Amino acid sequence: MAQSILDLIPETCTGTLTITEHLNFWGGKRVKPLHETNVEPVFEPATGHVLCQMVPCGAEEVDEAIKSAYGAYKKWSKLAGTERARVMLEAARIIRERREKIAKLEVINNGKSITEALVDIDIAWESIEYYAGLASTLSGQHVQLPGGAFAYTRREPLGVCVGIGAWNYPFQIASWKAAPALACGNAMVFKPSPMTPVTAVILAEIFKEAGAPDGLFCVVQGGAETGSLLCHHPMVAKVSFTGSVPTGKKVMEMSSKGVKQVTLELGGKSPLIIFKDCELENAVKGALMANFLTQGQVCCNGTRVYVQREIMPQFLDEVVKRTKAIRLGDPMLDDTNMGALISKPHLEKVLGFVDQAKKQGAKVLCGGEPFTPTDPKLKGGYFMSPCVLDNCRDDMTCVKEEIFGPVMSVMPFDTEEEVLQRANNTTFGLASGVFTRDISRAHRVAANLEAGTCFINNYNISPVQVPFGGYKMSGFGRENGEVTIEYYSQLKTVVVEMGDVESLF
Ligand SMILES: NC(=O)C1=CN([C@@H]2O[C@H](COP(=O)(O)OP(=O)(O)OC[C@H]3O[C@@H](n4cnc5c(N)ncnc54)[C@H](O)[C@@H]3O)[C@@H](O)[C@H]2O)C=CC1
């Protein structure tokens, strides 16, 4: 097999890696782009160094990749669940073995800290391992009918599934989509975000090495145009999308033309409610976890922090102290705990939200400014200091819109009833959180929050065994957990007559 992209990674590598290898993958190998049109440079967020060029796939290439996946689906879907599990477990083992190199590549392409990237890679192989375990449990039902007749159901795959990913968790998103799809006997064509094209192809190489048939997990590079070709292709049975609400709507609309199933993992503006009876230190740590992972670029972040008025001063003191202590810098270093935002325009957009918040009356307690690390090689990076906003009101833009950056908006509340009404007053519904020591209140609040996930006394943990997905405009369908099997398979009913046909004619 050709050299893996992973072999290119030197020991210490911020600002030095340039990738010229092809980043498309189908038919069991990396594929050279057919045309070099609409090429986009891909930047390393921590340095501004050009990491590689993203060459989008056109109609012919998308068609080739989908046909390659279809060929693999024909073989893979005939295997028993235990046979598919064996390949997937081997893939999970290889990822685990190479976790550090994959994580480094993720850091270079995404800008998040190595500590976080390692967790992401671990969650990725855990997901593949988990669905490998479920692959052999897929089964149908047997139903007895009158006269000795009976029926049974078979859980069958859908066919070729498309995955479209965002840039915040590139390898993890690819794995979260591939794992349940492959476990059920489907093949997948995955399109990463044009800003983070490099790690999905590693996953493709690893599935191949683990023994998957050629074409089982394909990667096509590109942006909106390539994504739309995938959604319209007649041989695609399902599209699973992670990204923004406006693009999610388009994906749903395009997929509807071919009556394709869709899973939408969209944005959020999740509430985190902190009651005065909470364990304060944990609540503060939870608020940081809810806002500052991956430089705040996380769809399920709890960015509307509602704090019961009586404990507001203590909460703010502590949260600001801890936010100021966040170490920004070279994301490749173990003691850095915040890296760079994904791109210069995105950094400017996030800083723009902070400016607007100030104009609307919010008070910046810390951060919210461009940050230049002392290391000269990081001078061109897209860093900003994590920000805590006080004096926020529900009608401010920073409280209503998804910022997708390290900006926490804090608001006081008085009663449970009031805070629930305010927390639910949004079109989003991805996640939510509550800190309290009152067990009845915790479960009552969880039951009343309109969101796909509610964290009690923690935030942003994502075990692969539990379903993840949105309410309202944050999307539908789920990732992770047993239920996701339903989103990547369909039921066939087989009805068996044991006697003579009683015809009505
Ligand atoms: N829910 C989440 O995890 C994420 C939410 N977002 C939100 O989206 C905002 C913009 O980020 P983007 O990466 O630009 O998100 P986006 O929604 O524009 O892109 C997500 C993916 O969809 C693809 N895409 C774009 N247009 C398409 C089309 N017409 N048909 C098919 N595929 C298409 C993109 O190439 C990318 O792979 C962020 O600022 C944030 O608010 C972004 C990343 C992740």
Ligand SMILES: C[N+](C)(C)CCCC(=O)O
């Ligand atoms: C891993 N987790 C829960 C922090 C985030 C996953 C969802 C996303 O893609 O933003």
